[in-house]
Amino acid sequence: MADVAAKAGVSRALVSIIFRGQPGASQETRERVLRVADEIGYRPDGAARLLARGRSRTLGVMFTVHQTFHTDLIEGIYPEAERLGYDVLLSGATKGRSESQAVEALLSHRCEAVILLGPDSEPAYLDELGRRTVAVSVSRRVPQAHVDFVHSAEGKGVRQAMEHLLELGHRRIVHIDGGRGPGSSERRRAYRAAMRRHGLESELRVIPGDHTEESGIEAGRLLLAERDQGHPLPTAVLAGNDRCAWGLLMALTRAGVDVPRDMSVVGYDDSHLAHLMPIGLTTVRQDAILMAEHAVRFAVERLENDALEPREAVLDPKLVVRGSSGPAPEASA
Amino acid sequence: MADVAAKAGVSRALVSIIFRGQPGASQETRERVLRVADEIGYRPDGAARLLARGRSRTLGVMFTVHQTFHTDLIEGIYPEAERLGYDVLLSGATKGRSESQAVEALLSHRCEAVILLGPDSEPAYLDELGRRTVAVSVSRRVPQAHVDFVHSAEGKGVRQAMEHLLELGHRRIVHIDGGRGPGSSERRRAYRAAMRRHGLESELRVIPGDHTEESGIEAGRLLLAERDQGHPLPTAVLAGNDRCAWGLLMALTRAGVDVPRDMSVVGYDDSHLAHLMPIGLTTVRQDAILMAEHAVRFAVERLENDALEPREAVLDPKLVVRGSSGPAPEASA
DNA sequence: GTACTCGTCTAGAGCGCTCTAGTAGAGCGC
DNA sequence: GCGCTCTACTAGAGCGCTCTAGACGAGTAC
Numbered sequence: 001m002a003d004v005a006a007k008a009g010v011s012r013a014l015v016s017i018i019f020r021g022q023p024g025a026s027q028e029t030r031e032r033v034l035r036v037a038d039e040i041g042y043r044p045d046g047a048a049r050l051l052a053r054g055r056s057r058t059l060g061v062m063f064t065v066h067q068t069f070h071t072d073l074i075e076g077i078y079p080e081a082e083r084l085g086y087d088v089l090l091s092g093a094t095k096g097r098s099e100s101q102a103v104e105a106l107l108s109h110r111c112e113a114v115i116l117l118g119p120d121s122e123p124a125y126l127d128e129l130g131r132r133t134v135a136v137s138v139s140r141r142v143p144q145a146h147v148d149f150v151h152s153a154e155g156k157g158v159r160q161a162m163e164h165l166l167e168l169g170h171r172r173i174v175h176i177d178g179g180r181g182p183g184s185s186e187r188r189r190a191y192r193a194a195m196r197r198h199g200l201e202s203e204l205r206v207i208p209g210d211h212t213e214e215s216g217i218e219a220g221r222l223l224l225a226e227r228d229q230g231h232p233l234p235t236a237v238l239a240g241n242d243r244c245a246w247g248l249l250m251a252l253t254r255a256g257v258d259v260p261r262d263m264s265v266v267g268y269d270d271s272h273l274a275h276l277m278p279i280g281l282t283t284v285r286q287d288a289i290l291m292a293e294h295a296v297r298f299a300v301e302r303l304e305n306d307a308l309e310p311r312e313a314v315l316d317p318k319l320v321v322r323g324s325s326g327p328a329p330e331a332s333a
Numbered sequence: 334m335a336d337v338a339a340k341a342g343v344s345r346a347l348v349s350i351i352f353r354g355q356p357g358a359s360q361e362t363r364e365r366v367l368r369v370a371d372e373i374g375y376r377p378d379g380a381a382r383l384l385a386r387g388r389s390r391t392l393g394v395m396f397t398v399h400q401t402f403h404t405d406l407i408e409g410i411y412p413e414a415e416r417l418g419y420d421v422l423l424s425g426a427t428k429g430r431s432e433s434q435a436v437e438a439l440l441s442h443r444c445e446a447v448i449l450l451g452p453d454s455e456p457a458y459l460d461e462l463g464r465r466t467v468a469v470s471v472s473r474r475v476p477q478a479h480v481d482f483v484h485s486a487e488g489k490g491v492r493q494a495m496e497h498l499l500e501l502g503h504r505r506i507v508h509i510d511g512g513r514g515p516g517s518s519e520r521r522r523a524y525r526a527a528m529r530r531h532g533l534e535s536e537l538r539v540i541p542g543d544h545t546e547e548s549g550i551e552a553g554r555l556l557l558a559e560r561d562q563g564h565p566l567p568t569a570v571l572a573g574n575d576r577c578a579w580g581l582l583m584a585l586t587r588a589g590v591d592v593p594r595d596m597s598v599v600g601y602d603d604s605h606l607a608h609l610m611p612i613g614l615t616t617v618r619q620d621a622i623l624m625a626e627h628a629v630r631f632a633v634e635r636l637e638n639d640a641l642e643p644r645e646a647v648l649d650p651k652l653v654v655r656g657s658s659g660p661a662p663e664a665s666a
Numbered sequence: 667g668t669a670c671t672c673g674t675c676t677a678g679a680g681c682g683c684t685c686t687a688g689t690a691g692a693g694c695g696c
Numbered sequence: 697g698c699g700c701t702c703t704a705c706t707a708g709a710g711c712g713c714t715c716t717a718g719a720c721g722a723g724t725a726c
């Protein structure tokens with residue numbers, strides 16, 4: 001920078017002004033400085049800039065590498081952050097890399113806030129994190145923690161899905177739950193409530209699972225094994241999320257069970273996966289773009305006004321009916 | 334830091350030494366300083382450290398958000414980088430965010446090197462990037478550019494796949510190519526060569542595609558439409574990658590075509606997707622972990638010895654036979 | 667005793683920027 | 697000619713660390 005200033009015959013301060021695109025330099029000087037900088041191959045140093053500025057204007061995003069819905073969310077985070085003048089840094093949690101490691105990496109790179117996509121850490125850790133910095137949790141409710149929270153109204157979503165199945169004449173509706181996955185407990189609760197409300201308490205059944213394809217495959221195997229022992233298949237399954245629904249669909253297709261003729265399957269998320277199934281997946285749409293935008297805005301607003309208390313945004317999910325759901329076999333028989 | 338030093342009754346320099354875990358402080362003082370720091374809630378500032386140190390020991394990774402093979406690679410990058418004492422920062426390219434934007438973000442956060450997963454930028458840009466900093470390209474060969482290159486021997490992989498299909502009696506083998514996708518031209522060439530070598534020039538056919546599920550679905554539709562007009566289906570398809578194979582499988586299943594009875598499908602990558610198909614996908618395995626490790630090592634080695642010229646690593650791919658390939662219909666008929 | 671070394675610790679420069687306060691000079695009204 | 701404002705620019709402190717050079721005392725060798 002000093003070299004540029006010297007060669008262009010101006011002060012370092014002016015070079016700084018020009019590189020920040022601030023007013024206070026004549027057009028003429030501006031061009032000259034930029035030209036000289038280009039010749040020398042000068043590019044401003046981020047770390048020094050950060051240090052001097054005191055602010056990084058960078059948001060960190062923690063996500064789980066293989067979670068497809070997260071990549072949908074990330075697609076929404078970038079443009080909104082850019083619009084608000086923030087940079088985005090990603091840090092993935094993987095099998096060998098815990099969420100807290102991923103978060104610490106972001107923090108040590110001076111992210112001013114962290115957006116956590118479906119975090120699975122201890123509430124105590126999240127609370128501490130939320131007090132140390134600005135944190136936003138997407139999908140995962142953390143009751144007592146000092147973090148913003150963006151999610152969709154899981155209950156409403158499940159209710160719509162259940163109404164849909166019930167209208168199609170389904171009674172034996174099983175739920176594969178999402179285990180400790182974000183939103184799972186709410187979905188599970190809503191499923192139970194819906195079954196009870198319709199007097200189907202005796203049919204109520206929750207198969208433990210999680211938010212992966214494997215758990216869908218697993219549940220499929222279980223159901224098929226039961227069928228082979230003479231128990232009837234459920235006529236419909238409400239899966240914990242799209243990936244789980246997908247795994248289930250795979251297992252069923254493999255075994256020659258026709259969806260939706262023999263069984264209806266409903267997912268949750270409407271991730272881009274949902275379009276890519278042999279039959280389109282009927283699923284509850286969470287608007288990833290909208291959720292991402294809310295998360296970014298929460299973070300930025302709280303960054304810009306630290307008196308703000310953490311808030312909660314609840315978005316309305318919407319059932320999307322595609323090919324994987326149809327009339328119940330008994331009803332049509 | 335000054336506060337910690339004052340409260341612990343030592344100099345700032347000593348606090349620095351202790352926080353870097355360097356020798357030169359007594360056990361006693363060390364404990365006292367750490368305790369005080371903890372009380373105050375002090376954590377070292379990354380930007381300042383970076384600035385003073387001159388090195389960030391951080392690797393940047395540019396990837397494409399929805400590319401599943403990339404997430405497999407990322408899983409391998411983290412542990413290897415950690416082993417070598419480097420941090421990792423991720424930056425995704427999406428529809429609205431170009432590769433160069435993603436890379437610039439990494440650079441401005443002081444990454445010392447960038448690892449590009451299947452980059453699709455202009456060779457000229459990559460070359461310039463490779464001269465400006467240490468760059469490693471994974472999967473995408475960039476002939477003249479000053480970058481390291483890690484890939485698997487596409488030719489060998491395709492050859493294995495073709496031998497496998499030919500042994501099963503297939504003759505009408507179509508290739509859906511990966512368009513401009515990384516490795517595509519090599520795979521296409523190897524497919525053509527294999528067909529010619531076996532005197533199947535007349536059956537040679539390449540359907541243009543890319544590395545997404547959509548292109549597989551698209552190709553499937555095309556083939557099915559042709560069948561409906563009286564043209565026979567190919568007996569086997571070699572897809573550009575797993576995602577494409579998956580899309581094709583979806584389209585076929587939907588239309589009632591039985592894989593592998595009516596048609597065999599072979600993918601490429603052996604991403605974690607491959608296990609999750611109704612029938613396991615026969616595919617060419619690229620060892621993501623190994624590729625990731627090579628990429629990280631290339632970057633680090635060149636960072637630590639800048640006299641090093643860019644190198645190339647070629648890994649051997651390996652055909653994995655699963656359920657999506659079987660004897661050719663004609664052969665069994 | 668002197669001359670070493672060794673372990674522990676400190677002073678202070680410097681990393682490459684930003685930002686506040688301020689200067690110099692031009693233009694303008696009266 | 698005076699004071700005023702406005703534009704274009706500069707000096708220099710400071711961001712929070714690291715790192716070099718060196719101080720200080722205790723131990724060891726002769």
